[in-house]
Amino acid sequence: MLKIAFIAHDRKKDEIVNFVLAYEHVFVGHELFSTGTTGQRIMDVTSLKIHRYMSGPLGGDQQIGAMVAQDELDLIIFLRDPLMAQPHEPDITALLRLCDVYGIPVATNIATAEVLVKAIDRGDFAWRELVHKYKPGVDE
Ligand SMILES: O=C(CO)COP(=O)(O)O
Numbered sequence: 001m002l003k004i005a006f007i008a009h010d011r012k013k014d015e016i017v018n019f020v021l022a023y024e025h026v027f028v029g030h031e032l033f034s035t036g037t038t039g040q041r042i043m044d045v046t047s048l049k050i051h052r053y054m055s056g057p058l059g060g061d062q063q064i065g066a067m068v069a070q071d072e073l074d075l076i077i078f079l080r081d082p083l084m085a086q087p088h089e090p091d092i093t094a095l096l097r098l099c100d101v102y103g104i105p106v107a108t109n110i111a112t113a114e115v116l117v118k119a120i121d122r123g124d125f126a127w128r129e130l131v132h133k134y135k136p137g138v139d140e
Pocket residue numbers: 007008009010035036037038039054055056057060061092
């Protein structure tokens with residue numbers, strides 16, 4: 001079971017909802033997280049259970065970033081709006097930076113999201129479970 005997060009900016013919300021709906025059969029076997037509004041929109045139309053953090057502008061991206069820093073997240077689908085400035089741009093940049101620091105797969109557009117979901121379905125990320133199994137404690 002992977003830990004997967006969904007995030008989408010407002011003009012990308014319909015896209016992420018349709019995407020998750022189409023691949024509900026893949027996501028249902030995993031532990032799911034999201035920012036506030038994105039998760040609510042997805043849960044409104046699917047039977048998925050999603051742990052929702054704060055809305056992005058109120059700290060949700062940072063909460064998801066904290067999960068990445070603690071090695072508690074395996075993959076992120078983050079449909080960003082490249083044509084609209086966001087008030088919490090620094091938080092978005094920080095989250096993407098942490099994904100690069102820790103080598104966490106993150107899709108920022110639907111084309112990459114498609115590739116990742118197919119990889120999840122094939123079991124390509126099973127190695128992440130091994131990483132968790134043998135993870136040393138923070139003090140070691
Ligand atoms: O702003 C966001 C990500 O940067 C998303 O937050 P919401 O899912 O609460 O709209």
